[in-house]
Amino acid sequence: MKVLCILANPKPIEESYSKRACMEFVNEYKKTNxxxxxxxxxxxxxxxxxxxxxxxxxxxxxxxxxxxxxANYFSSFDKYIVCSPMWNLTVPSILKSYIDHIIVKGITFKYSSKGIPSGMLKNKKVIYIGSRGGAYPFPLSLIAWDDKYIRFIFKFIGIKDFKKIIFQNTDKDPIKAAAKFPDFLNKIKEYSINF
Ligand SMILES: Cc1cc2nc3c(=O)[nH]c(=O)nc-3n(C[C@H](O)[C@H](O)[C@H](O)COP(=O)(O)O)c2cc1C
Structure with a gap:
């Protein structure tokens, strides 16, 4: 089984909630598998x-x-971990640039004779590990495109098994966020064991 963990954050790990969460996930995953x-x-x-x-x-x-x-290299993996902060309601553009390179006709998707696109990657899964400065309960959730974009672009290439775990309010209430982070890391461990 091959797992690709994609990081899209210029911060060093000590300064990044999403990277710290992601590395907790990765370390736990390695222990389990x-x-x-x-x-x-x-x-x-x-x-x-x-x-x-x-x-x-x-x-x-x-x-x-x-x-x-x-695209061929990306396709050779069975599971994907995508780790990203929310930037301006979506993911950093570097992640979009990577995605622009791996969505390739004939490798990750194809068209049927009727011109309908379908994903070529089967039996794979993805988890999105994110962090956000604020929180996005409904109806604000409608404008939060970070997790949705990853979910739908992976679905486009055939990967429907999508999970997400997002740490919120990091900027809105930094003191509370820091206090809540250990609990979030415990949740991350559970997600990792079940991935
Ligand atoms: C360029 C930039 C844009 C941001 N845009 C948003 C935003 O649209 N919504 C939000 O809730 N937080 C936004 N934030 C805050 C980050 O999502 C927040 O600080 C998050 O914890 C970053 O993750 P990290 O700690 O892993 O770096 C932005 C931060 C930066 C640097």
Whole structure:
């Protein structure tokens, strides 16, 4: 079993709620599944680029290039952990840039003869580990696109098994948030054991 953990946060771990939560998840996961291969992909360390015209036009001609290589590598995993802060109601653009590289026709999705797209990745799962400065109970939940975007873009490529766990109010009430974080980490452990 191969697991890909995608990090989309420039902060060092000590300063990031989502990264600390994610690393707790990863460490617990490794304890529960010592024989699984877990790769951490830090998009800032990797210096993930935006999609270039060169890569885009090569992909259109079906050449092997950054997009196809990235998409094939991404597809080789069975489970995905996506770790991200909420930035301006969605995920940081570096994560979107990565997603732009791995959504590739013929690798992660295809069109039927009637032109209907369908995801090509089957029997895989994803968990979204996020953090937000505020809280988004309904109807504000309608404008919180971080988890929804990840859920629907993974669904587009065939991954319907989606779970999320989000730590909220980190900026709205920092003292309360810090006090609540140990409980959140306990919850993270439970999610990890069941992933
Ligand atoms: C550029 C930027 C944009 C942000 N936008 C939002 C936002 O739209 N909604 C929100 O609730 N918090 C927002 N925040 C606050 C972060 O989501 C919050 O600080 C969160 O805890 C960051 O996660 P981290 O601790 O893992 O870095 C923003 C923070 C930054 C730096």
């Amino acid at each position: 010592p024989d699984h291969e877990l790769v951490v992909l830090d998009l800032y360390e990797k210096q993930q680029e935006h999609l270039s015209y060169e890569n885009l036009s090569n992909a259109m001609k079906n050449y092997s290039n950054k997009m196809t290589d990235e």
